[in-house]
Amino acid sequence: MGTLNPEEWTRQALMECAEAIWGCDSLDKANSLIASRSTPICLPNYVAGELRLPSSPSTTFIDSFAPKTGSLLCRLPCAQQDDVEEAISYARAAFQTWSKTTRAERSRHLRRISELLQEHRELFAVWESIDQGKTLERARIEVDRAISNFSYFSTYILHEQTAARVVDGVALTYEHRSPAGVFALISPWNMPLYLLTWKIAPCIAFGCTAVAKPSEITSMSAYLLGVLLQKAGLPAGVVNIVLGDGPTTGAALVASPLIDGVSFTGGTPTGIAIRRATAHQIRKHMSLELGGKNPNLIFADAMAPATRERTIRIAASAAFENQGEICLCGSRIYVERAAYAEFVREFTEYVAKNYTLRKTVGAVASRQHYNKIRGYLQLAADEKATFNLGAVPPLLDRDGSQGYWIAPTILTDVAPGSLLQQDEIFGPVVTISPFEDEEDAVRLANASEYGLAAVLLTNDGARMRRVGEQIEAGLVWVNCWLVRELGTPFGGMKNSGTGREGGEYSRDVFTVVRTLHLPAY
Incomplete structure (x- = not known):
């Protein structure tokens, strides 16, 4: 945990830092910016469509280090329960409108996000490589997959199918799906951008809203994604990103009674803790992609x-x-x-x-x-x-x-x-x-x-x-x-998790299905 100079958290300072980072689309530029700073980069939350200061007076700050050098790279807030609940409230308010938008409108937003990611591909790859430790070549592959996530679900929702059945002379039945609500989306540190977008893209495509939490070890690409969503014009509150650790921020997020579902990727012990924390909340949709020893x-x-x-x-x-x-x-x-x-x-x-x-x-x-x-x-x-x-x-x-x-x-x-x-x-x-x-x-x-x-x-x-x-x-x-x-089911057996995501399997996670029975006469 670290301390923070209050001047670094002014709205102007946050925006200036965001624009400075946004201009670093090469390793040389990024490393030059890092070297020029007398303080670590400050990463705020992204809530209600803007970069936000932590509101809780008890907020502590987490130091995140660059794996290739071991040096302090950035400092981020460990969002407390009040901060988490505030983000959830904005997501719930946005759900009232977003869940009623047409598929064509949601598709347009996802395409725009995909296009902006493509436009800034190298920027995201550079900072992913610095923040996570992976090679630049590997980071580019994962940015491309993040682009595909938004592109795929932008078209998938335009061509969904449903099932209708006839009971001869009695009734016509058909399945109707509706967005399931507000989701907690928790992603790991190994493929930060790719796995975060694997959750965000289907979540908003199917009409849900989200409060996402990346790993505190690798929060840079989530922060940049928040800036990109703002630039893309995604309605405020549809996606909110809170930063922090698992025991504080993640636990408050998944346990909130105002969260309708959880999509988590990470270690099996954490998956077990999530199951225990939500066992009494039977209604929650749950998708847990956990460990492997393949x-x-x-x-x-x-x-x-x-x-x-x-x-x-x-x-x-x-x-x-x-x-x-x-x-x-x-x-x-x-x-x-x-x-x-x-x-x-x-x-x-x-x-x-x-x-x-x-x-x-x-x-x-x-x-x-x-x-x-x-x-x-x-x-x-x-x-x-x-x-x-x-x-x-x-x-x-x-x-x-x-x-x-x-x-x-x-x-x-x-x-x-x-x-x-x-x-x-x-x-x-x-x-x-x-x-x-x-x-x-x-x-x-x-x-x-x-x-x-x-x-x-x-x-x-x-x-x-x-x-x-x-x-x-x-x-x-x-x-x-x-x-x-991307339509194939992704998920594991035994202690590697529960649920599947991808194509219609993601639809099962993020929607509620009801069957309507209409009389035949």
């Missing part, structure tokens, strides 16, 4: 000469993209024993060549996360696992001034019951283990409390279905990874 099954035939390069490339991408900080990463690699030694050797060589720290691999998101990952790697050393690549990273200096850099790490000789195989490390760390046959592969893949995603690499068409349909995961990729059509 298997990557590689059969010997996938290492045939014609597909060997593809197999290695997909496995490496699924392991180390975004420093392994993607809930869908395949961090448990299982290889058919006949190809095990060959795969370990070639996979290690490929990763060493193509995933280079500070070039194609960014910094992990925070000091806390660095220490968590380091703890698991120290455990690997203590358990005598083999480090085919990587090592236990050093302890950070007191000021963390070297940044939060952890090299890609490949471990073998890890016991099945080890926490390295069971816990979601969420970093650039993979384990590789052998399996004997299909039955053994499925058993190992399903030996987890999680069931979010899986990767299956094989050239056998029958095996693709035979094994793919037995894996306990909401998303299974065969000979590919992270390929998505």
Whole structure:
């Protein structure tokens, strides 16, 4: 927590800072602005269509650090219950009008937001890279996906279908959907803009309003999105963004009786806490996308000469993209024993060549996360696992001034019951283990409390279905990874969450369905 000079929070100062940041659409410009400031950038809430000062006298402030340098980047308010309730009140007032707007009007707003994001693509990518630690190239990919989120739902709502049924000689019945109300939208720190817009776009497309809370570790792109929504002319109160931590801000948001639904992406323990906090509020719509410890099954035939390069490339991408900080990463690699030694050797060589720290691999998101990952790697050393690549990273200096850099790490000789195989490390760390046959592969893949995603690499068409349909995961990729059509259901099994989002599945989250029965005479 930090202190704040009141002069930094004048309305004029907030707007001047916003415009200064808005002009930094390159790393050089952004770093120059950061270096020129004697104080950290101040991030306000976005409420009722404007950048807002925290109103609660008990508001504290959170320091957020740049992962690549370890230096203080910005300071943000930890919104208290009064601030949260105020944002909810504006969202409820806006719902009365927004829920009655035509689909064409809502579509127009979403298209405008998508167009503005496209226009300022590099700006968002630059600040996402600085704030989260990811490479600029990876940040650009995620901005493009955020653009697609608004574009997709802007057209989806223009072509919705409903169901009508006839009871012969008695009645015509049809389904009618209406917006479900005001939603709490809580997004994580690993893909801040992309996952925030994955929630905001369908929420407002289906006529709901929102109070969104990004992670306190990575609030910059949410702040910029608020500025963009203002520039896009989205009616005040339709989307509100409050900044703060989970125990204070997030807890007040999800527990409020004035919130009609929650869409959350984050860790399983937090998902459990949300379920407990809202158990008595049965009416609330709930979509929880939680943790994963995803298997990557590689059969010997996938290492045939014609597909060997593809197999290695997909496995490496699924392991180390975004420093392994993607809930869908395949961090448990299982290889058919006949190809095990060959795969370990070639996979290690490929990763060493193509995933280079500070070039194609960014910094992990925070000091806390660095220490968590380091703890698991120290455990690997203590358990005598083999480090085919990587090592236990050093302890950070007191000021963390070297940044939060952890090299890609490949471990073998890890016991099945080890926490390295069971816990979601969420970093650039993979384990590789052998399996004997299909039955053994499925058993190992399903030996987890999680069931979010899986990767299956094989050239056998029958095996693709035979094994793919037995894996306990909401998303299974065969000979590919992270390929998505936005209408497909996104979500996991077991402790990886509840509910699905995407296309008509998002419609189920953000709308209420009622059936009307009309007499046939």
